[in-house]
Amino acid sequence: MGLLLLQPPLSPHLRHPLLFSPSYHPIPNSSTSIPTSPTLSLKPFLPSFSQSHLLIFSHTTPRAVPVHSRSDNSTPSHSICDSIRRHPLFLLHCATFAFFLAASRACACAPPRIPTAPLPSISEAVATEEIEDEELKTAFEKWKSKSYALTVPLTIVALQGSIPPAWIKEFTQVQGKRLKLNIGYRANLDSIFSELTSASDKGRVQPKSSMAADIVSIGDSWLSHAVAKGLIEPIKNAQEQDWFRNLSQKWKVYLCRNSKGELDPNGEIYAAPYRWGTMVIAYKKSKFKKHNLKPIEDWNDLWRPDLCGKIAMVDSPREIIGATLKYLGGSYNTTDIKSQVTGGREAVLKSLTLFQRQVRLFDNVHYLKSFATGDVWVAVGWSGDVIPAAKRMSDVTVIVPKSGTSLWADIWAIPYTTKCMTDKIGGRVRGPSPLIHQWMDFCVQAARDIPFRELVVPGSSPLCLEQSIHTEAAHNEKDRGKPKLDTNLVDGMPPREILERCEFLEPLSDEAMEDYRWLLSNVQKPHFGSFRTTTFDQLLNKFKANFSS
Secondary structure, eight states: OOOOOOOOTTOOOTSSSSSSSEEEEEEEEOOTTTTTTTTOOOOOOOOOOTEEEEEEOOOOEEEEEEEOOOOOOOOOOHHHHHHHHHHHHHHHHHHHHHHHHHHHHHHHHSOOOOOOOOOOOOHHHHHHHHHHHHHHHHHHHHHHOOOOSEEEEEEEETTTTOOOOOHHHHHHHHHHEEEEEEEEESHHHHHHHHHHHHHHHHTTTTSGGGGGEEEEEEGGGGGHHHTTTOOOOOOOGGGHHHHHTTTHHHHHHHEEEEEOOOOTTTSSSSEEEEEEEEEEEEEHHHHHHHOOOOOOSSSSGGGOGGGGTTEEEEHHHHHHHHHHHHHHHHHHOSHHHHHHHHHHHHHHHHHHHHHHEEEEEEEESSSHHHHHHHHHHHEEHHHHHHHHHHTSSSSSEEEOOOOOOOOEEEEEEEOOGSSSSSSSSSSSSSSOOOOOHHHHHHHTSGEEEEEEETTSSSSBBBSSSSSOOOOOHHHHHTTTSOOOOOESSTTOOOHHHHHHEEOOOOOOOHHHHHHHHHHHHOOOOOOOTOOOOOOOHHHHHHHHHHOOO
């Protein structure tokens, strides 16, 4: 029987026996003597192992070494179990050494441990779970609010002739294939306003109605009434958009309204402008030259006796009475005629009566037709109507009165469709298209002014109301080789000194409303035979329908 003994690897006696026996002495000239190489003597611990072979381990190669019995008489041999019981410390050393050896080998072969964070407490785990649930809920609500589609629709109803054709092409190129643009046109702003009113009154919207569109054109003079009647809704986050920030302060003040449609600096933004113009006077140069008449320069020329019955004008009460107020040195936005106009109501009524004798036709449709056929020599109307007609004629001069005139604007507004039944609208189910701000911003960019400067479409960019966005060199290059319209307009705008005297039509005060009713009720009725004319009774009825609360 043999015993396996292991030597610890970090012994300080690598070249010497770990345990020395006091009785150990090498036996000279003996073939069975223990080699001189360092070994571990076990004689003191195993005296009974005579003639046994032990497998001794050291730092050298392991070998079998015979262990001889002592030369002197020794005690009888004992079994290995008895020897282990006599020397328990030796067994403990062997077991400890075997344990550390096995542990070192296991550590060397095991993969590196991954550090783990301490487990959270139950309260922390519950709080973390609640936060994660809230985040998931928020993300889900945000996902539901989005409309995922291959294309994004944008439906526009615009005034015919108010959008340059190049705008449609350029906007489509900018938006790419995701855009599904649908544009419908109406002959006049009255048609758009009527469709909005009809849908609002009935509470139902037809797919082809203006109320079903994402954006519609309305005139600035209709803005207060559209807001008061709930036909349009505020433009959300308008103050944060680039198109609003780029507008002048004059625009920002004019577009800010309260729920009654009145100007209010603390109100909301209900519209975005895309072009503007002025009230102009056009006259036939050939007729004036033939009859040796002086050119028209200002409003007071319309009261000249030589032009009696030779004038056609739009049938807007605000424009008719406004022109009379300008003739008397007042303002379009006079709030109290009694106190702000010399002579009060009676003076305005007298001048208005004289003016209605001068005008042969008050009409929004046929006044330019009568001007083109020569029935009248002077036409008073909006530049958006007059300039295209004047370009088709060769002997027409268009002027802006030097004392100033009224300004008009075509603006974009969002129909208040959400208050109506929308089951047949199609794309207008959740609200207006997400592209409305992109469209509004596109329309007021400086590059959009080119069609206006080239008179492709009458009007001017909203950015030009208080500052010029183009140079004189560009102006001269534009006019090179093209027939020039005889006008005092510069790039579709009045000269700066005249523009400073022009004004937008603001909502009328209660006192001004009463003054307008009184004037239209007491003015004498014109009579021009069988020639078609809109009487002042019709003007009064229209005024009551459009301006009454």
